């Protein structure tokens with residue numbers, strides 16, 4: 001393929017800005033293959049991938065997931081939707097087994113936003129109420145319903161009034177939910193245990209516990225959006241379940257398809273799920289619960305369990321490297337925050353985007369934080385090698401030194 005082709009096509013038919021960014025990031029080359037935390041470019045160079053917006057938690061081309069998808073592809077890649085499909089039911093069984101006895105109902109979608117949509121629709125329908133509580137700095141996706149819960153004003157521009165009546169709560173205020181439920185009409189509290197796109201900011205566990213209890217005392221539902229931080233990225237399979245916040249729904253996405261297939265899931269209590277148990281046609285998606293995606297996800301769950309120990313080692317290695325960098329580059333690095341396989345590095349700059357582009361060109365892919373421009377987000381895979389971690393930290397060191 002002519003190496004100029006992807007940029008020309010992106011410029012002409014997709015986005016000129018993205019074409020420029022991709023060209024700079026790949027130094028004129030483009031991605032061609034990948035395995036684990038390493039991506040090879042068409043010009044033969046290799047870069048470390050600690051980004052991919054969280055999809056590649058198991059690294060690229062996780063062998064167990066690729067095998068499972070290949071086997072499903074050879075037998076029955078799509079579902080009739082008229083007959084039971086064991087690839088789907090096996091995944092549902094494996095997923096619910098990991099979520100505790102109360103979260104025993106599952107809806108399957110294709111991306112994070114559609115899991116947010118179904119959970120909030122159910123909460124409104126079951127309670128007969130119209131108000132939703134979310135958190136300042138929250139990110140829940142960009143479809144019209146999910147967008148109302150996403151806080152960043154730049155994504156709301158030109159679209160008001162948005163769907164739903166959403167109040168965004170200050171994350172440090174333990175009384176915020178009690179105050180809002182006193183006003184009435186709250187259908188659900190929707191929160192991320194750690195705001196990822198918002199800059200890697202955890203919700204204080206005592207605040208989250210109090211909010212969840214106050215919402216449930218008012219018979220409002222508690223929805224934990226773990227699209228980015230669940231599935232052991234931050235240690236626990238579900239943070240809300242592990243901390244005893246008794247969520248009525250937990251949402252998963254991104255890494256759920258093992259970095260091979262897109263899939264999302266809402267795991268819910270029978271009380272929240274009731275309209276769908278009665279009439280599954282009430283909220284459907286043609287490709288949701290696709291057998292190829294379910295085969296990938298079943299294998300991904302097993303692989304995530306398998307790599308738990310390595311994930312702790314990767315986390316420790318990345319954390320140690322970032323802590324050293326924050327000392328060496330105190331003039332540029334304001335703060336390093338994170339846990340597990342999710343880290344945020346705040347630069348003392350209005351935006352980290354220039355540095356992120358330099359990092360890519362120098363051999364390290366990371367993700368920006370869409371709602372927190374000064375933050376560099378690192379999402380290292382569970383399978384990163386010590387050598388890949390060392391290279392990642394070296395590239396950061398070089399680029400931060402040059403950025404001064």
Ligand SMILES: Cc1ncc(COP(=O)(O)O)c(C=O)c1O
Nearest residue numbers: 111112113139140141225227228
């Ligand atoms: C917490 C959270 N919820 C929902 C979404 C939306 O997911 P998607 O982009 O797959 O629709 C994201 C995406 O970053 C997310 O981080």
